């Protein structure tokens with residue numbers, strides 16, 4: 001896939017300028033790796049044949065996408081699909097084999113060491129699964145650590161750190177050591193540390209995968225809340241589909257180093273690109289992800305003025321409740337205009353995975 005697909009029509013997806021622009025990116029591990037993307041015959045080989053012929057593994061294969069300003073961009077896939085390699089390439093923690101990467105239009109691959117350091121410290125900070133907290137430092141000093149590296153004076157960095165400790169809900173724990181915190185609280189310290197340096201983009205590498213499910217849900221909600229408050233651009237790696245659907249404005253689904261589909265949760269669940277994606281999303285409760293925008297049909301003459309009104313972004317789940325309560329159809333209304341209607345059959349059709357009707361009832 002060499003070009004960014006057209007922007008989806010849903011209003012909730014930020015459509016700002018790209019922060020990261022990635023084109024035809026390859027990362028090949030192994031001897032003489034750069035001959036693989038350069039040679040169409042080698043590039044076309046599957047993983048086993050490539051390994052046999054060259055001793056190489058293509059962890060990222062010809063990937064192109066933009067991360068837009070203000071969006072949560074999720075990179076999802078099973079273990080070994082190339083997620084970590086791809087995201088590490090963005091700031092050259094792993095050196096790409098070929099292709100191009102730009103941040104705010106600036107070529108990342110031609111940055112020198114000091115520019116790269118600045119990129120990683122100020123512009124695109126990585127939040128790892130194991131946050132690497134400093135055990136002998138207090139919560140406050142751990143959060144202030146990133147600012148210390150930036151050379152910010154002690155009084156100012158402690159003040160800023162305190163602000164972010166409060167922001168992630170750890171007020172009153174400033175003077176504890178990491179060992180005196182639960183796993184979830186430690187994650188919050190790591191999150192506060194990354195936020196305190198105020199990077200343009202936060203890169204999360206499976207930060208919550210070691211947490212128990214309830215704490216994990218708390219942390220996901222924390223990310224949603226922080227994103228809502230700050231509108232910060234985030235790139236989030238996960239192998240968990242539920243997490244991807246919950247957090248992502250858009251999801252890049254990876255398989256074997258390629259992006260097999262890039263789209264909103266609704267596009268991935270409602271219009272899987274191939275059998276692999278279809279199988280991947282088979283058990284997703286569709287009514288929680290699909291919106292009435294994709295379930296509605298044109299209104300019949302008697303339907304435009306009556307029935308409850310729903311926003312186009314309302315989930316099918318919400319619409320079911322409205323339709324059951326009213327006993328008739330519900331209208332999908334935007335800016336005072338009726339875009340269409342949904343009734344029992346339309347909503348059941350979404351749950352059953354059928355294409356929406358295109359004519360009035």
Ligand SMILES: Nc1ncnc2c1ncn2[C@@H]1O[C@H](COP(=O)(O)OP(=O)(O)OP(=O)(O)O)[C@@H](O)[C@H]1O
Pocket residue numbers: 029030057058059077078079080081082083084085086239
């Ligand atoms: N340093 C390396 N040398 C050789 N092969 C590597 C190296 N790092 C990763 N790979 C291979 O590249 C592929 C992608 O690995 P990567 O870690 O990016 O996947 P992932 O989707 O992040 O997996 P996980 O969810 O398990 O972390 C895998 O086949 C892996 O074995």
